[in-house]
Amino acid sequence: MDRVDVLLTCDRTLMSNHHGKEFLGFGTSAPPNWLPEWLFRYLFFPKIKKVNGLPWQAPYGLRKIEAKLIDEGIDALVVDPDDLAKYRAKIIGIYVMDPFGWGPSSTTFAGVMKTGEPYLAKYFKKLLQSKGYKKLKEEGAKTIVGGPGTWQFRYKSEFLDEYGIDCVFNGEGEMAVDLIRDALNGKKLPRFHDEYGAPSLKEIPTIRKASVNGLIEIGRGCPRGCKFCSVTLRPLRWYPYEKIEKEMKVNVEAGVKGGILHAEDVLLYGQRGVIPNEEKIVKLNEMAKKYYNIISWSHASFAAVAAKPKIIEKCSEIICDEKQKWWGAEMGIETGSPELIKKAMPAKAKPFKPEQYPEIVKEAAGIMTDNNLIPACTLITGLPEETENDVIKTIELMDDLKDFKSVIVPLFFVPMGKLKNEDWFKEEEMNEMQKELLIKCLRHDLKWINTIANEYFQERKRCVFLKPFYALFVKIIEWQGRKKGVLE
Ligand code: SF4
Incomplete structure (x- = not known):
């Protein structure tokens, strides 16, 4: 089992390159619908390819903090959420964009389809309920969440206790280094850390992967x-x-x-x-x-x-x-x-x-x-x-x-x-x-x-093949909108 000081990850909806089409990422904010989940997952957030056991691509925010920690001499690694069980770590850093589905595209989908929590919220919870995450927590790892979606935890702080989240870091990632050092040294973490300072150009690292x-x-x-x-x-x-x-x-x-x-x-x-x-x-x-x-x-x-x-x-x-x-x-x-x-x-x-x-x-x-x-x-x-x-x-x-x-x-x-x-x-x-x-x-x-x-979908053959399924999804939205009385 590999040991890493800081294990960085995010949920499955974010650890995907959406078939190389960033816009398809919006599909992750839709709620479960008439398309079976396995098909929807494949269409909108397929598993990222791995190279030497690690994600080929990862969200930019994770790559930035990974590079910063390594530059600062801290052992850090971005891993696929499904691989957490393969590691031992002192800290789990989780990147969040829209953890509870309260972001703009999630609320729009919710307004039309009215069928429950979006996939991105579902998969964020799945990550925290996974065997790998639970194992790391049982071994004493501290959890820090960061990223553009951290504001949502202010309105759901009971969630932190439920899933063992020790600290919500709100600010530019580079400014979290001292906090991470404190955690590595066993210091108690604040529940919320709002950082208003900003790194200078020199302090912003270059991504390594x-x-x-x-x-x-x-x-x-x-x-x-x-x-x-x-x-x-x-x-x-x-x-x-x-x-x-x-x-x-x-x-x-x-x-x-x-x-x-x-x-x-x-x-x-x-x-x-x-x-x-x-x-x-x-x-x-x-x-x-x-x-x-x-x-x-x-x-x-x-x-x-x-x-x-x-x-x-x-x-x-x-x-x-x-x-x-x-x-x-x-x-x-x-x-x-x-x-x-x-x-x-x-x-x-x-x-x-x-x-x-x-x-x-x-x-x-x-x-x-x-x-x-x-x-x-x-x-x-x-x-x-x-x-x-x-x-x-x-x-x-x-x-x-x-x-x-x-x-x-x-x-x-x-x-x-x-x-x-x-x-x-x-x-x-x-x-x-x-x-x-x-x-x-x-x-x-x-x-x-x-x-x-x-x-x-013009540019990629595989996407051309998948196009009818995306068209079907649009039809489902339209149909749901009419059924729920949002559209005439
Ligand atoms: S301040 Fe700038 S980034 Fe923020 S909403 Fe206005 S234009 Fe957009």
């Missing part, structure tokens, strides 16, 4: 300062090209062929303000395309697209070729109301004025459609300052976006960032306007999903 779907960070932080967002509490840092290139090489050398550039707004790479720099973005994407056959961006903003449309044209020329016809990004529309922009997201529209925001969104949507950028967008409703008029404005914007090739996901306000002391918005509080907004989003998505799916 491949990340899921070649995702690599190009920077951290965001200059827009939306009140409901926790990212905004951290400083803005952009990585130099060399640092980014090193991580691309790590992935490519491991055999990963595609990659995702990750930042809160890829278009602002290298900038202090909110106006994209063409030269920097072009250089970054050219470099990415040199290493990866297929690339996409994690996030970008409508305002940045509208501020420099030429950059999107150039990126389209760089990215789209015989290997890929389009690229994707997650983008927050959030609202169609200039009033709400002023109150809750004062820099969202910059360099434009809040009054121009709905027009900016429409203009950017046109630019993206013309240049093969297909985004997955979010809307937020239930903000404490939101009025009925704000929701009406968002509904009007949705009407104007009906020809925009995109997915638009509504999400409920969750108390985070500067609004962390406000009340959580609950589904049962929805008024008629908010319900109408949700239905509009669903109709939009059902209209576009098959078109997008057709393009999405």
